[in-house]
Amino acid sequence: MLGSGAALGTLESAMRAALTAAGAALLQAVLQEQDDGYCGPRARCPRCGGHAAFAGTQGKTITTVLGPVRITRAWYHCAQCRHGFAPRDQQLGAGDGSLSPGLPEMTALAGAETSFARAAGLLAGLAGITLSPRTVERAAPPPGRPARGWPALHTERRPRA
Ligand SMILES: [Zn+2]
Structure with a gap:
């Protein structure tokens, strides 16, 4: 265990790693408490404007300034243009990418x-x-x-x- 005798540089590095890991865990918990973006059995396809059908949930890892967080969100699939999307990604401002x-x-x-x-x-x-x-x-x-x-x-x- 870090403590007596440990150099300040070692302590601050360990503290930063512990605090960012705790922050990522807290952020993930907050995100999991929120709704998953489900907006009914059908949603408007952002690509073609067609009717996309709810197709279950999908997990996604988003890299944040605190580290990676895992979310689960409602997934929709458009049969017309074959585009899949999660309204939650747009709500979070994460778009189609994996960066916060x-x-x-x-x-x-x-x-x-x-x-x-x-x-x-x-x-x-x-x-x-x-x-x-x-x-x-x-x-x-x-x-x-x-x-x-x-x-x-x-x-x-x-x-x-
Ligand atoms: Zn579509």
């Missing part, structure tokens, strides 16, 4: 500054978030476009008049 809304911005900032492999390493080292270089690449802004939030980081604050 808080992560793409962080990932894009790192990916805009260095190689995707190095950005993945930076995110792991600085925030304890494990992502593949490919995931960082997908979240990075297109060449020539700044990452969302990037200008805000470089805006100098002016003193109030």
